[in-house]
Amino acid sequence: MLLAQDGAGGASFMPILMIGLLFGVMYFMMIRPQQKRRREAEQMQSSIGPGDEVVTIGGLYGIVASVDDETVMLEVAPGVHARYARPAIARVVQKTPADDVPAAESTTSDEVPTKD
Known part of the structure; x- marks a missing residue:
């Protein structure tokens, strides 16, 4: 009985890790490139x-x-x-x-x- 409880505690950490990994991927694939495009557009508009x-x-x-x-x-x-x-x-x-x-x-x- 003690063995089953120890195994279940380790499995609850996995969903939190997956959510963190999902946010990391979204940041590098979507948010960061959009910020780069916005900075480039602002620089272009200021240099006109x-x-x-x-x-x-x-x-x-x-x-x-x-x-x-x-x-x-x-x-x-x-x-x-x-x-x-x-x-x-x-x-x-x-x-x-x-x-x-x-x-x-x-x-x-x-x-x-x-x-x-």
Whole structure:
């Protein structure tokens, strides 16, 4: 009789171990990758700058005209601007190089436009 009681006490530890193992697997398979994707999206949205071509979560392509703390002004067509919240930017299609500023396309005094 004492032998049967000792064996039953060890079996009650197994379900607790299985539940702990299940939570561990769920953390590494679901929660941790989701946190990584969220950090990458936040980093991408914070690094957006003027001249970058982006896509919104609604599928609208545009070029970033200006950036604010919470909003991004997109030029969706020549002369047409739309304001979006930063989290509405899904991805950056083309990044503008840091030394290439779109407004800096002016001619210097050495360059003289010629007519052909």
